[in-house]
Amino acid sequence: xxxxxxxxxxxxxxxxxxxxxxxxxxxxxxxxxxxxxxxxxxxxxxxxxxxxxxxxxxxxxxxxxxxxxxxxxxxxxxxxxxxxxxxxxxxxxxxxxxxxxxxxxxxxxxxxxxxxxxxxxxxxxxxxxxxxxxxxxxxxxxxxxxxxxxxxxxxxxxxxxxxxxxxxxxxxxxxxxxxxxxxxxxxxxxxxxxxxxxxxxxxxxxxxxxxxxxxxxxxxxxxxxxxxxxxxxxxxxxxxxxxxxxxxxxxxxxxxxxxxxxxxxxxxxxxxxxxxxxxxxxxxxxxxxxxxxxxxxxxxxxxxxxxxxxxxxxxxxxxxxxxxxxxxxxxxxxxxxxxxxxxxxxxxxxxxxxxxxxxxxxxxxxxxxxxxxxxxxxxxxxxxxxxxxxxxxxxxxxxxxxxxxxxxxxxxxxxxxxxxxxxxxxxxxxxxxxxxxxxxxxxxxxxxxxxxxxxxxxxxxxxxxxxxxxxxxxxxxxxxxxxxxxxxxxxxxxxxxxxxxxxxxxxxxxxxxxxxxxxxxxxxxxxxxxxxxxxxxxxxxxxxxxxxxxxxxxxxxxxxxxxxxxxxxxxxxxxxxxxxxxxxxxxxxxxxxxxxxxxxxxxxxxxxxxxxxxxxxxxxxxxxxxxxxxxxxxxxxxxxxxxxxxxxxxxxxxxxxxxxxxxxxxxxxxxxxxxxxxxxxxxxxxxxxxxxxxxxxxxxxxxxxxxxxxxxxxxxxxxxxxxxxxxxxxxxxxxxxxxxxxxxxxxxxxxxxxxxxxxxxxxxxxxxxxxxxxxxxxxxxxxxxxxxxxxxxxx
Numbered sequence: 001x002x003x004x005x006x007x008x009x010x011x012x013x014x015x016x017x018x019x020x021x022x023x024x025x026x027x028x029x030x031x032x033x034x035x036x037x038x039x040x041x042x043x044x045x046x047x048x049x050x051x052x053x054x055x056x057x058x059x060x061x062x063x064x065x066x067x068x069x070x071x072x073x074x075x076x077x078x079x080x081x082x083x084x085x086x087x088x089x090x091x092x093x094x095x096x097x098x099x100x101x102x103x104x105x106x107x108x109x110x111x112x113x114x115x116x117x118x119x120x121x122x123x124x125x126x127x128x129x130x131x132x133x134x135x136x137x138x139x140x141x142x143x144x145x146x147x148x149x150x151x152x153x154x155x156x157x158x159x160x161x162x163x164x165x166x167x168x169x170x171x172x173x174x175x176x177x178x179x180x181x182x183x184x185x186x187x188x189x190x191x192x193x194x195x196x197x198x199x200x201x202x203x204x205x206x207x208x209x210x211x212x213x214x215x216x217x218x219x220x221x222x223x224x225x226x227x228x229x230x231x232x233x234x235x236x237x238x239x240x241x242x243x244x245x246x247x248x249x250x251x252x253x254x255x256x257x258x259x260x261x262x263x264x265x266x267x268x269x270x271x272x273x274x275x276x277x278x279x280x281x282x283x284x285x286x287x288x289x290x291x292x293x294x295x296x297x298x299x300x301x302x303x304x305x306x307x308x309x310x311x312x313x314x315x316x317x318x319x320x321x322x323x324x325x326x327x328x329x330x331x332x333x334x335x336x337x338x339x340x341x342x343x344x345x346x347x348x349x350x351x352x353x354x355x356x357x358x359x360x361x362x363x364x365x366x367x368x369x370x371x372x373x374x375x376x377x378x379x380x381x382x383x384x385x386x387x388x389x390x391x392x393x394x395x396x397x398x399x400x401x402x403x404x405x406x407x408x409x410x411x412x413x414x415x416x417x418x419x420x421x422x423x424x425x426x427x428x429x430x431x432x433x434x435x436x437x438x439x440x441x442x443x444x445x446x447x448x449x450x451x452x453x454x455x456x457x458x459x460x461x462x463x464x465x466x467x468x469x470x471x472x473x474x475x476x477x478x479x480x481x482x483x484x485x486x487x488x489x490x491x492x493x494x495x496x497x498x499x500x501x502x503x504x505x506x507x508x509x510x511x512x513x514x515x516x517x518x519x520x521x522x523x524x525x526x527x528x529x530x531x532x533x534x535x536x537x538x539x540x541x542x543x544x545x546x547x548x549x550x551x552x553x554x555x556x557x558x559x560x561x562x563x564x565x566x567x568x569x570x571x572x573x574x575x576x577x578x579x580x581x582x583x584x585x586x587x588x589x590x591x592x593x594x595x596x597x598x599x600x601x602x603x604x605x606x607x608x609x610x611x612x613x614x615x616x617x618x619x620x621x622x623x624x625x626x627x628x629x630x631x632x633x634x635x636x637x638x639x640x641x642x643x644x645x646x647x648x649x650x651x652x653x654x655x656x657x658x659x660x661x662x663x664x665x666x667x668x669x670x671x672x673x674x675x676x677x678x679x680x681x682x683x684x685x686x687x688x689x690x691x692x693x694x695x696x697x698x699x700x701x702x703x704x705x706x707x708x709x710x711x712x713x714x715x716x717x718x719x720x721x722x723x724x725x726x727x728x729x730x731x732x733x734x735x736x737x738x739x740x741x742x743x744x745x746x747x748x749x750x751x752x753x754x755x756x757x758x759x760x761x762x763x764x765x766x767x768x769x770x771x772x773x774x775x776x777x778x779x780x781x782x783x784x785x786x787x788x789x790x791x792x793x794x795x
Contacts, residue, residue, distance in 0.1 A: 164639075165635075165636055165639045167480070168476050168477060168480050169635050169639075171476045171479060172473065172476050172632055172635065173628065174624040174627060174628040175624070176472055176475070177469060177628060178468075180467075180472065181465060181468040181617070181624070185464045187199060187453075196453055197495070200432045200495050201214065201432050201434075204434050204474060207471075207474050207475050208481065208482055209434035209436065209493060210434060211434060212433070212434035213434070214430050214431070214432060215430070215431040215433055215509055215512075216428050216429070216430050217354065217361070217428070217509075218426055218427070218429075219357075219362050219427065219429050219498065219504050219508065220354055220355050220368070220371070220424060221265075221425055221498075221501055221504075222265040222373070222422050222423075222424050222501070223424070224260040224261055224422060225421035225422055226260075228241055228259035228260055228262070228421075229420050229421055230247055231326070231380065231418050232417040232419075233389075233390070233414075233415075234273065234415040235415070240386055240389065241259050241262075242262040242344045242386065243262065243343075243344045244383045244386035244388075259344070262344030262345065263346060263380070263381065264327065264346070264347050264348070264349055264379035264420075265346065265347070265422070265502070266348065266349040266355060266373055266374040266375070266502075267349060267377065267380070267420055268373045268377055268378050268420070269378070269422050270419075270420060271417060271419045272298075272324045272418055273415065273416070273417040274299045274324065274415065274416075275299050275300065275414065275415050276299075276300045276302050276390060276408065276416055277290060277302065277322075278302045278410075279302065279303055280407075281303070281304050281306060282301065282313035282314075284316065284751045287317075293410070296320050296321055297321040297323075298322070298323035299322055300322070300326060300416065301317050301325045301326070302328075303325050303327050303328075304328060304333070305347075306329070306602030306603065306604050306605045307602045307604065308604065309604055309607075309728060310347060310349075310607050311349065311351060312728065314349065314377060315725070315726045315727075318375060318376060318377055323377065324377060324379070324420075325379045326387075326390075326416075326418065327379060327382065328382050328384055328387045328406075329384065330384065331406075332403035332405045332406075333601045334605070335533075343610055344382070344383055344611075345608040345609055345610050345611075346500065346608070346609045347379075347608055347609070348500060348501050349375055349379065349502075350504070351502065352502050352503050352504075352507045352578055353502065353503070353504055353507030353579075354507070354508055355369075355371045355374060356369050356371055359511070362508050380418055380420050390414055390416065429498035429504050429508070431496055431497055431505045431506075432452070432495040433492065433493070433494050436478070436486065436487060436490065436491045437486065438486065438487055438489040438491075438642070440488045440489075441489045441490075441706075443520050444490065444709070445490050445491075445517075445520050445521050446489055446492070446522055446641050446642045447523070447524045447580070448470060448473070448491060448492070448493050448494065448525045449496060449506065449525070449527065449528075449575075450463075450469065450494070450527045451466055451495065451497070451499040451575070451576055452466075454497050454500055461617050462529045462530075462531070463499075464617070465529075465530050465531050465617055466528060466529065466530060467495060469527050469530055469627055469630060469631045469634070470493060472627075472628075473631055473635045473638070474493060477635075487642035488643050488644075488645070489522060489642045491638060494509070496509075496576045499575065500609055503576045503579065507578075510579040510583060510584065514583075514584075517584055521580065521586050521713075522641060523589070523641050523713075524580040524581075524586050524589075525641075526575055526576070526577040526589070526590035527630070528590065529574065530591070530592050530593065530626075530627065531593050531620055531627065532592060532593065532594050532606070533593055533594040534593055534595070534620045534621055534626060535593075535594070535596045536595070537553070537591065537594075537629075538567075538591075538592050538594040538599065539553060539591050539592075539633075540568070540570065540573050540589070540590045540592075541569075541589045542581075542587035542733065543650075543653045543657040543716075543733055544650050544651070544715055544716060545587050545588075545589050545648075546568050546570070546650070546653055547648075548589075548637060548641075548649075549568050549637065550568060552637055552640075553568070569738050570657065570733055570735060571734060572729050572734050572736060573590060574607065575590075581731050581734065582729055582731055583730070585716045585717030585718075585719065585720050587649065589637050591634050592630070593620075593630070603736065645705055646694045646708060647709050647712045649715065650687075651686050651687050651691065651715060652683050652684060654715055655679045655682075655683040657733060658676045658680075658733075658773055658776075659673075659680060660741060661735075661742050662676055662742075663742075664742065672766070672770055672773065675770060675773045675774055675777065679773055679776055682777050682780035685780075685784060686711075686780045686783060689787070690704075707787065708787075714779075715776070716731065716733060718779050719732050719776065721769075724744075725745065728744050728745060728748065729744065732744065732745055732772060743765075745768060746765050746766065749761045749764070749765035
């Protein structure tokens, strides 16, 4: 499986007289340096000594009989040989020459009578011994010099060269990433994403990545109709496209691409004429207030994107009885540098995977459900300029440098007719997958994921940044692999297809290989949307990996003139990491640059997919230095997880995260706090008794490392709840956003039960969290018990 196996030297043994050569062969271990070493030179000296013995025998040494004087000289000869042994340790515990004495013929050779001409023969023996000794010592000196000045290019497994990672990463250059990015954006006009997939596969293969292949799935895609959707004001009869432009042939020709792809994938389709009701962000309190004053049944909700997951807000509107939704982004929620008033966008209402095969892979022969839409609501994204026209407001105004949000007055009635048109088709989604096989643990995978453009979706350019970054790291990594080095664990590189429609490619691949991935995946490194701004580095990491990310970020700061404080959090993110977080419980890391003002605004605005042009990416990072930084940070994390003998995961950080999530005034939290305290105690014992000794090479027991790593890689699986509200993560270690520090399902349950007399929903959520914490505590305790039983068994 891609590993290079060292073979023992092929030495043939010819009878018992080849004992010297046998000793020499036994001492040669697999994995020796490719350069000339001591053993080769010592073998030459030993061969000379063996030839000397045969010569003595041929010259009549069989007739030689030892007297007291000659015994002394023979003893001196043996002393010389023993000195040689002190330089080269013998394989046999009894020593090289004692092994020869164990041969049955040895005694018969050396107990015969000596010939009369023994003095001549003895001088000859002494001369040969001197020559052999000089050659032997000279060989040792040459071997030592060669070995120290020409070291092996490959560090031995189990020891990490501190310069190794930097040697790989220093070859990553911003100019190469920029060139790759520009080559990729030239392909985006293709109607078939196979052209881009082929380009990626060809490039990865040329770089030396192993077994790069396409993994295709036939899936159900919801595509825009050839005729764009419209919104018509009943009072004036004016018809508008989603971008706010009047319905005309000229407008369609000028911006046909934007008009077609301004839609909500998997929305219901049809025509609905109804009153528009402003529900603001669609929070539980908003709906409670509105339902007190208006009948919302089959009406159209004017909904702002942000603050909560879109799927969750739509589920609330659907339960309330709304018939349609006009979705927009309030300009006040965006940085001042962004002007989205005429921008249209796309959203997907698909929680993940092929909608026609929910929970199982879309392979040949799979049963397909008829699910052309995933909601009963007609959902249409519209621009802020169209919202301003609907509410008869010129635009979102500013007063004293404060932005005035768009708002429909409660005492005014607006009736519109919305027409949503989409087409559902079976299409092929392609993933590109390749790998570098690990050396010592090839069955443990670090997955690195980017995504590429899928046909029939928005032609944004973030996919090109994503692909250029992962390709730059592959190039740097493979240059080292070609020189003989390999990581300890396998690194799998994936370029996902169908991301814009609900992470379809990654979900289908995950469902297809679920049994293997559940057991073998160690971590997922996401390179989804690396550049959403240029003012602040924004890492996201699982609790168990936050300490590693802090170390890498601090090290990166020492290499830069400016390094503002970076907040590392565990929050919900967009992209293909979703399946690995919520279905496999795999720790993840993602580095991305953001606009610092965007981080201060509402969360979940990134659910909208805009048609960002290539020039915008290059405006944010003209030198591509930010791309280079993300590549190196991600690469260093990948290398450390793939190559450290002990996985760099932190058990205590998980326990601390759980305790922090339970801080504050929360109902019925005493049982949770008690269980969290026990979890922390178990995690601390695990960290001190097992992880610290394992990280010390002097105390490290190799037979326990594998057991320890198996426990570390599965730590977060205990926090997967069976069911979460729509749009919420099943992995409860992740917050909704950086402003929320509590378990998200408890926040939702508490908000849900406030307007109701019953608190059944809250009790269910509390039970789920309690069960997760208890499961994690039992998991750590069981791990400790296993180690102790193994230790006791040895004693």
